[in-house]
Amino acid sequence: MDEIEKLKNELEVKTRQAEERLNQLKYLQADFDNFRKWCAKEKDTITSLANERLVTDLLVIFDDFERALPAIEHERDQAGMRMVYKNLIKILSDYGLEPIECVGKKFDPNLHEALCKEQCSVETGSILEELGKGYRLNTKVIRPSKVKIAEHVMEDTGENNG
Amino acid sequence: MGKEKIIGIDLGTSNSEAAVMVGGKPTIIPSAEGATVAGKMFPSYVAFTADGQLLVGEPARRQAITNPDGTVTAAKRKMGTDHVYKIYGKEYTPQQISSFILQKIKRDAEAFLGETVKKAVITVPAYFNDNQRTATKDAGKIAGLDVVRLVNEPTAASMAYGLDRGGEYKILVFDLGGGTLDVTIMEFGGGTFTVLATSGDTQLGGTDMDNAIYEWIAGEFRKTEGIDLRTDKMAVNRVKEAAEKAKIELSTVMETEINLPYVSATQAGPKHLSMKMSRAKLEQLIEPIIKRCIQPFEQALKDANLTKNDIQKVILVGGPTRMPVVQKFIEDHVGKKMERGIDPMECVAMGAAIQGAILGGEITDMVLLDVTPLTLGLETLGGVRTALIDRNTTIPTKKSQTFSTAADMQTSVTIHVLQGERPMAADNVSLGQFNLVGLPPAPRGVPQIDVTFDIDASGILNVSAKDLGTGKEQKMTITASTKLADADVKKMVSDAKQYEEQDKARKEEVEARNVADSLVYTAEKTKADLADKLNPDMVDRLNGAITGVKAALEGKDTAKIRSETEKLQKVLGDAGSAAYQQAAQRQAQQAGPQTASAGGDSAGNAAGPGGENVVDADFKVHDEK
Numbered sequence: 080m081d082e083i084e085k086l087k088n089e090l091e092v093k094t095r096q097a098e099e100r101l102n103q104l105k106y107l108q109a110d111f112d113n114f115r116k117w118c119a120k121e122k123d124t125i126t127s128l129a130n131e132r133l134v135t136d137l138l139v140i141f142d143d144f145e146r147a148l149p150a151i152e153h154e155r156d157q158a159g160m161r162m163v164y165k166n167l168i169k170i171l172s173d174y175g176l177e178p179i180e181c182v183g184k185k186f187d188p189n190l191h192e193a194l195c196k197e198q199c200s201v202e203t204g205s206i207l208e209e210l211g212k213g214y215r216l217n218t219k220v221i222r223p224s225k226v227k228i229a230e231h232v233m234e235d236t237g238e239n240n241g
Numbered sequence: 242m243g244k245e246k247i248i249g250i251d252l253g254t255s256n257s258e259a260a261v262m263v264g265g266k267p268t269i270i271p272s273a274e275g276a277t278v279a280g281k282m283f284p285s286y287v288a289f290t291a292d293g294q295l296l297v298g299e300p301a302r303r304q305a306i307t308n309p310d311g312t313v314t315a316a317k318r319k320m321g322t323d324h325v326y327k328i329y330g331k332e333y334t335p336q337q338i339s340s341f342i343l344q345k346i347k348r349d350a351e352a353f354l355g356e357t358v359k360k361a362v363i364t365v366p367a368y369f370n371d372n373q374r375t376a377t378k379d380a381g382k383i384a385g386l387d388v389v390r391l392v393n394e395p396t397a398a399s400m401a402y403g404l405d406r407g408g409e410y411k412i413l414v415f416d417l418g419g420g421t422l423d424v425t426i427m428e429f430g431g432g433t434f435t436v437l438a439t440s441g442d443t444q445l446g447g448t449d450m451d452n453a454i455y456e457w458i459a460g461e462f463r464k465t466e467g468i469d470l471r472t473d474k475m476a477v478n479r480v481k482e483a484a485e486k487a488k489i490e491l492s493t494v495m496e497t498e499i500n501l502p503y504v505s506a507t508q509a510g511p512k513h514l515s516m517k518m519s520r521a522k523l524e525q526l527i528e529p530i531i532k533r534c535i536q537p538f539e540q541a542l543k544d545a546n547l548t549k550n551d552i553q554k555v556i557l558v559g560g561p562t563r564m565p566v567v568q569k570f571i572e573d574h575v576g577k578k579m580e581r582g583i584d585p586m587e588c589v590a591m592g593a594a595i596q597g598a599i600l601g602g603e604i605t606d607m608v609l610l611d612v613t614p615l616t617l618g619l620e621t622l623g624g625v626r627t628a629l630i631d632r633n634t635t636i637p638t639k640k641s642q643t644f645s646t647a648a649d650m651q652t653s654v655t656i657h658v659l660q661g662e663r664p665m666a667a668d669n670v671s672l673g674q675f676n677l678v679g680l681p682p683a684p685r686g687v688p689q690i691d692v693t694f695d696i697d698a699s700g701i702l703n704v705s706a707k708d709l710g711t712g713k714e715q716k717m718t719i720t721a722s723t724k725l726a727d728a729d730v731k732k733m734v735s736d737a738k739q740y741e742e743q744d745k746a747r748k749e750e751v752e753a754r755n756v757a758d759s760l761v762y763t764a765e766k767t768k769a770d771l772a773d774k775l776n777p778d779m780v781d782r783l784n785g786a787i788t789g790v791k792a793a794l795e796g797k798d799t800a801k802i803r804s805e806t807e808k809l810q811k812v813l814g815d816a817g818s819a820a821y822q823q824a825a826q827r828q829a830q831q832a833g834p835q836t837a838s839a840g841g842d843s844a845g846n847a848a849g850p851g852g853e854n855v856v857d858a859d860f861k862v863h864d865e866k
Contacts, residue, residue, distance in 0.1 A: 146511075
């Protein structure tokens with residue numbers, strides 16, 4: 080009798096164990112399936128991100144052109160350089176790069192980074208000057224514009240000091 | 242009930258990071274805006290704009306200068322106090338401010354995982370008192386997160402390095418962040434971490450280093466050009482960015498160049514900033530900052546009643562500890578090598594994610610899976626090693642491949658099981674071999690022998706070979722395939738790297754030989770098959786080319802073997818097309834006076850589409866080589 084009881088118990092334990100293991104296996108399988116899907120998604124992200132990083136690093140060259148062009152004295156030399164710059168813009172805009180507009184617009188921290196502000200008669204929050212060009216790559220902001228924004232001053236100045 | 246993801250959050254003073262277990266590995270959760278140059282994910286900034294908009298993270302940082310009254314940063318320092326932030330007429334507690342950051346992390350984590358996130362493990366400094374801890378938990382609650390546990394930051398970092406898996410030791414955690422230094426000494430034993438002492442400096446960090454570099458660059462420029470860049474907002478911004486970039490680069494290279502064209506202008510024209518910065522210079526600049534780390538470090542040891550000889554493990558946390566000079570300073574000072582292998586900026590969040598996975602039951606009931614340390618394969622024609630299971634494959638796993646015979650009428654094959662990374666069989670370790678006998682005599686390449694490598698969870702390798710034609714099967718079991726000393730594995734992998742070039746050349750040589758050999762076989766077969774269709778001239782050409790390849794095969798000149806093989810290939814092609822032209826002509830002649838349309842079917846079959854079929858068959862012959 081004892082023997083049967085013991086075996087019964089043992090069987091129960093084993094059955095439960097088997098069920099648990101099977102359950103675990105199912106989870107693991109589902110996990111794996113999900114992981115595979117996740118990896119596929121991740122691969123897409125990485126591919127687009129790889130381009131993004133390269134383009135972002137190249138933006139420095141854009142900046143250099145923007146600064147160099149006005150500094151070239153002879154119109155003739157400038158025209159040539161301007162064409163080189165245009166070609167560069169063309170190539171990268173085919174990849175979805177576009178500059179962010181800012182001067183005269185309202186400051187938007189999703190697009191712009193404020194470096195300083197100036198008290199003036201213009202409405203507070205308007206962008207007065209572009210200190211560094213910002214860019215979007217396929218709608219994603221890869222570098223915000225660096226800007227100077229206005230702070231409206233009335234006769235009665237507030238306690239706001241910046 | 243599905244297994245819920247519990248994310249780990251490192252809620253920092255100036256930056257926050259989050260991680261989650263994906264496929265059994267802690268993975269950093271990217272912010273929607275993407276990481277900054279230095280890899281920072283979530284700047285700990287919260288802002289309210291004048292028009293009542295809430296901004297969190299990077300966008301909040303971007304407008305901080307213009308909206309100082311509406312922007313809060315470093316709320317962590319106020320956690321657990323009665324401090325109240327008054328913003329545009331409203332009041333916020335530090336935990337409310339922190340909750341906005343947690344909410345943002347929750348949102349981005351959900352976008353990353355594609356599922357709702359309800360639970361989190363959040364890390365806190367070891368010195369946080371009950372009030373500060375409760376406040377942190379409350380922040381989570383406000384953000385809609387069930388904070389299943391708070392973990393000390395140094396504990397999380399230790400877990401990321403796997404120091405929670407047994408053993409007993411004293412650990413020094415040196416956490417140098419953007420603006421704070423925390424030194425913690427802990428003891429691990431019996432499955433728990435106990436904090437023995439903490440010390441630190443709340444005004445010391447990477448920002449000080451960036452400033453020192455910035456000041457140096459600007460100072461040098463003033464010395465050489467006489468222009469003070471510090472008055473020009475745009476130039477200041479560019480120099481600061483360049484300073485941070487130089488600092489990061491100098492962790493991997495000895496010297497970097499800082500180039501800022503058109504950084505300024507005078508009446509004389511544009512001015513460019515161009516200077517070299519060496520690692521030595523950087524180290525000299527930040528030396529005073531590093532020296533300030535000594536005192537908190539000594540204090541922590543003193544408070545723990547220990548000397549540096551008592552420390553067994555050293556863990557570095559925070560971006561600035563990526564710098565070799567910081568690492569060297571600590572290693573020299575403690576006299577121990579630091580733990581390596583995990584990004585110091587990510588290790589706290591990763592450890593929190595591991596803790597989350599343990600609490601969520603994701604880790605405990607997961608069987609620890611092993612990997613094959615070396616590639617497993619077998620020897621094929623010409624002594625080449627053909628890999629079946631690549632190194633680092635997670636086991637259990639099973640791979641099959643079909644092989645064939647190398648000679649006509651071959652009635653047995655030898656399965657020689659090899660382990661190692663070298664492409665030639667002889668350079669690898671032989672695990673054993675067996676023969677599959679009794680194959681029915683057939684031309685080479687015809688029999689199909691399925692070879693299966695099956696490694697079970699305990700690393701036992703079962704190799705079986707089955708002839709698909711007769712169903713005959715032979716097996717062997719190898720028990721030692723995964724049990725190798727680490728040093729042996731390392732040596733075999735490094736040998737493979739060292740001899741890579743040589744091995745490649747040898748393998749190519751053998752492959753060229755195999756190709757040549759099989760082409761000769763094909764050519765001789767073709768010659769016999771098309772005997773009645775080839776003119777004597779073509780037969781002569783074929784014989785000539787075959788002899789050429791055979792002669793080359795006797796020598797050792799791989800280039801010659803290749804060129805002779807190519808010649809034979811060309812002749813063989815010519816022979817094939819000649820044969821079919823002849824056949825087509827014959828067919829056309831036979832069709833004779835019949836109208837094109839009437840005879841189209843039969844003649845067309847042979848000459849037109851039929852011709853294509855033949856080309857196909859020709860390719861097939863090539864395939865078999």
